Amino acid sequence: MKTESKLEKILAAGHLAVTSECGPPRGALPDQVREKAAYLKGVVDAINVTDNQTAMVRMSSLAASTIIKQEGLNPVLQVVSRDRNRLAIQADIIGAYALGIDTMLCLSGDHTKFGDHPMAMNVHDIDSMQMIQMVRDMRDKEIFQGGAKLKGAPKMFIGAAANPFADPFELRVLRLEKKINAGVDFIQTQCIFNVEKFERWMEGVRARGLHKKCYILAGVTPCKSLGAARYMSNRVPGMDVPKDIIERMSSVPKEKQADEGVDICIETIKRLKKVEGVAGFHIMAIEWEEKVEEICERAGLLPRPQI
Amino acid sequence: MITAERKPLEELIDYVKPFKRILLLGCNECVTVCAAGGRKEVGLLASGLQMALLKSGSNIEIKQHTLERQCDPEYVEELVPMIDGSEAILSMACGCGVQQLATRFKDKPVFPALNTQFMGASERQGVWAERCQGCGDCVLGITGGICPIARCAKQLMNGPCGGSTGGKCEVSEDVDCVWQLIWDRLKSLGQEDRYVDIMPAKDWRSGGGSGPRKIIREDLAE
Amino acid sequence: MKKFEPVIVAFCCHYCAYTAADMAGSQRLPYPANVKIIRVPCSGKVDALHIIKAFENGADGVYVAGCLEGDCHFKNGNEKAARRIDYVKKYLEEIGIESERLTMVTMSAGMGYRFAQTATEITEKIRKLGPSPIKTAITQ
Known part of the structure; x- marks a missing residue:
């Protein structure tokens, strides 16, 4: 065991892990964080806390993670390389660990163009790959990125994202391998709607034995409505929502679409459970945290193991 | 090459309005190639400025000149005999040229007529794209x-x-x-x-991360 | 006040509009004397500077007459001219000159009638617009 992370313990014990996410509020509203977290208590093993997601300013991931930790849950601190340079990122990692946060996710982040500060500078002093390397070196070699010795190394369980649906497809397995070589411990994938394409990606992953070198959590999202499905299909870069999902959503009346979205999500989880190499699920119920319990229950992911 | 685009006329008028005689100075290098600040653009801007100023009732004498390279002191020196005739310089060079003039002519206000963009290459006629960040x-x-x-x-x-x-x-x-x-x-x-x-992770010191960069060739430097 | 007589500069391609002007003459088709024709080897040869200088020197209207689409003697000079006209129109607006004062037209060498008609139409359009703001500023 590399860390004290509950997520690591669950995965190492061979359980299917379940994570979900919580987007911090756009204001100093700590109770909103607590509310969202309350929906997930006892339902998931860890909660991703997004870092200025979609390049919109929100309560910092570190602050919201701390609140979640205080509530007795396990946050996954998301960190994007878009907003901070390597000094700030390392400082936050040490600070997070000092506050009891032991799991994190290294990301590049959406481009500022998509957010509410398109005029801001994109930092990208390091990329997500280099961030993984940096955190691993802080943990295992006890050194800062600049090379100096570090006292009180942050023992982070290191995660990263993978998108099996982006192009070029043939590079997607190699890119995962690169992240593994950089030191990643677990992966959360982009939302899977195109299960067939995900299975093809996993074939490539297994062919190189990568599923044995890191834990892969399959990302799923329940569509709240036909509009949401269409939006993800057309407007979110790197999302693959096949036509049959859209058709299925549009085949039911508007008031039933949310239920249909949840059904699709549960069916997807059940199908993905059979895919060799899937170590768990990352359920991204965006602004719909209250649905996660039902999804987990019906997908047979409850109760959560006690470690 | 270094690419650039002309600033809006309105901004340039604000720069030159307080003066009676200005020197509009082009550059024969990169900005000529990207059609932003060569001899032809100097002519176009001089006419445009002149007309826009006439409309607002002011009249400024605009002297036009284009240097081989504004970023080189050797060529900037050419301006010495003519510089006294102008109260200010409106430079159509990249930011390097503008600064070279400001350094050489300490008592002359120098204004940029262009927004310097990026180091790029020509993709096809009339299209330039960024290629290098130095x-x-x-x-x-x-x-x-x-x-x-x-x-x-x-x-x-x-x-x-x-x-x-x-x-x-x-x-x-x-x-x-x-x-x-x-x-x-x-x-x-x-x-x-x-x-x-x-x-x-990249060492950005070579990329300007540790302040303005300088190249010194010992064999050439005087 | 003296009646306003617009000054119109017409850059005419040697292979079409200029010959059409000749044709108009030989057919005794009248067109306004306001139009000053400048012969150019191709409409694509007309530079932004030529147009701007015409306005600076008091023209009330300028038009560039090139060959019909696909008929350029130099392959696509007329297309280039059309793009350049659009570009100069934007510059004119920046300067504060109505961009309607600049036009691109196309015709073939045999279109004497069209030449005369175009010259008349453009002259009337400019007459309605009144003197160019630059000319007004110069005379004040």
């Missing part, structure tokens, strides 16, 4: 001759982000995903293994 530690040898620092919206050095779709960048359909270009090129060169090695 990071001071070229990685083109590893990336198949295509630069991820200048041409990836996130400066990713280890492969495409999750937004690469159909060869295009998530930022705009008009922008190629540079990592798609790099990958295609590495494949055609049979150098796919180049992708596997992790490019470590």
Whole structure:
């Protein structure tokens, strides 16, 4: 065991892990964080806390993670390389660990163009790959990125994202391998709607034995409505929502679409459970945290193991 | 080359309005090639300014001149005999040229007529695109001759982000995903293994991270 | 006040509009004397500077007459001219000159009638617009 992370313990014990996410509020509203977290208590093993997601300013991931930790849950601190340079990122990692946060996710982040500060500078002093390397070196070699010795190394369980649906497809397995070589411990994938394409990606992953070198959590999202499905299909870069999902959503009346979205999500989880190499699920119920319990229950992911 | 675009006329009028006699100065190098500040653009701007000023009831004498290179003191020296005739200089060079003038003529106000853009290449007639950010530690040898620092919206050095779709960048359909270009090129060169090695965090000191850069060639420097 | 007589500068391609002007003359088709014709080897040869200088020197209207689409003697000079006209129109607006004062027209060498008609139409359009703001500023 590399860390004290509950997520690591669950995965190492061979359980299917379940994570979900919580987007911090756009204001100093700590109770909103607590509310969202309350929906997930006892339902998931860890909660991703997004870092200025979609390049919109929100309560910092570190602050919201701390609140979640205080509530007795396990946050996954998301960190994007878009907003901070390597000094700030390392400082936050040490600070997070000092506050009891032991799991994190290294990301590049959406481009500022998509957010509410398109005029801001994109930092990208390091990329997500280099961030993984940096955190691993802080943990295992006890050194800062600049090379100096570090006292009180942050023992982070290191995660990263993978998108099996982006192009070029043939590079997607190699890119995962690169992240593994950089030191990643677990992966959360982009939302899977195109299960067939995900299975093809996993074939490539297994062919190189990568599923044995890191834990892969399959990302799923329940569509709240036909509009949401269409939006993800057309407007979110790197999302693959096949036509049959859209058709299925549009085949039911508007008031039933949310239920249909949840059904699709549960069916997807059940199908993905059979895919060799899937170590768990990352359920991204965006602004719909209250649905996660039902999804987990019906997908047979409850109760959560006690470690 | 260094590319540039002319500033809006309105901004330039505000700069020159307080003066009676100005020197409008072009540059024969990069900005001529990218049709922003060469002899022809000097003529066009002089006429445009003159007309716009006439309309607002003012009359300024605009002397037109174009130097071989505004960023070189040798050529800037040419202006010495004529500079006294003008109260201010409106430079159509890149930012380097403007500063060279400001350094040489301490008592003359110098204004930029252009917005300097980027180091780029001509894609086709009339189209220039960014190609280099002058990071001071070229990685083109590893990336198949295509630069991820200048041409990836996130400066990713280890492969495409999750937004690469159909060869295009998530930022705009008009922008190629540079990592798609790099990958295609590495494949055609049979150098796919180049992708596997992790490019470590960059030392930005060579890229201006530790202040303004300078090159000194001992054998040439006087 | 003296009646306003616009000054119109017409850059005419040697292979079409200029010959059409000749044709108009030989057919005794009248067109306004306001139009000053400048013969150019191709409409694509007309530079932004030529147009701007015409306005600076008091023209009330300028038009560039090139060959019909696909008929350029130099392959695509007329297309280039059309793009350039669009570009200069934007610059004119920046300067504060109505961009309607600049027009691109196309015709063939045999269109004497069209030449005369175009010259008349453009002259009337400019007459309605009144003197160019630059000319007004110069005379004040």
